[in-house]
Amino acid sequence: MKNFIGRLILLSVFALLAFNPEINAHRINFETSTEPPVITVKAFFSRTAPLVGAMVDVYAPGDDQPYQTGRTDKAGFFAFIPDRTGEWTMRVDDERGHVDRVTVEVAGTFFSGDNLVPEETHPEEIQERMVAIEKTGTGNDFQVFYRVITGLALIFGLTGIIYGVKARQAMRNNS
């Protein structure tokens, strides 16, 4: 236990580094945009490191077979044309161990008119919809924060359980 503080300092330094958005990008980040009739997704590690040539599987709402497959282009972009409303999922895999998913909600207004956003839709509404879409992306900083906290809690919890079991064994052996 005497080494505990030293290790705790080490962990704190790396935790601080991990939550720094400038260098924390060992996850796939997404930017989605909907400009009827196309949904475009940009996948990137950081602003200067797009995910080039990553495998993308697009799943239509309720389907477990891909609707479309392909690869991101040189700038990390991938685009597809949805054919129905609902939650579309894209699974992005750079084939080097980085895999993530992003979901895009396609609303009924997406297919209005000639596949265009109706004129009566105000720019603020479009902006709101874009913000809503951004929030569904799993690469969201907020979600990553919670995922890190969850992981740390599970590791510490597991450590506590193992420590408890060992302590009980030691008590039994002593008595």
Next chain:
Amino acid sequence: MHIADGIIDTHICIGAHLVSGGLLYVSGKKMPMEEIPGVGIMGAALFVASLVHFPFAGTSIHLGLFGIAGIVLGKNAFPAIFTALLFQSLIFQHGGLLTLGVNALNMGAGAYVAWLIWRMWKVPEYIRAPLAGFSGIIIPALLMTAEFRLSGYGRGIVYLFAVYLVAAFIESAITFSAVKFLRRVKPEILN
């Protein structure tokens, strides 16, 4: 560094799981109770460290800390690495669950070699520390490249090894700094 599912032959993955399970059992049995909190904290540090990434040559390289894990934990590094990889796989889909055993053995081997290097007490610390950090990355990278080649991947995979060579140099500098820091604030952790 983290191999995803579907790349390595399933038989190798199952074999690696069995070996990993055996190593975990032996480590768990032999590990003194007072070492468990340290293993947990190092596991947490390894879990977080892989989030610290640097964009490089069209891909991303990240910290591993397997050298430091080997220096600080010695033989007990394997359970810490396995735990970190398990939760990275479950929470971030970083590395596969089927390949968890392969990944843990690759990285555990890096930590073990780092520990062996660190124990060469006659070699000055300013050589041992960076060398341990370097081997903590380069050994898993070598094993990973060999496994990719055995699974039928072309010579292009050697490019990935070159990327990890750079990561190994970065890691050796970080390991050296961490050892210098620990030597100053908590020297008993290094013995």
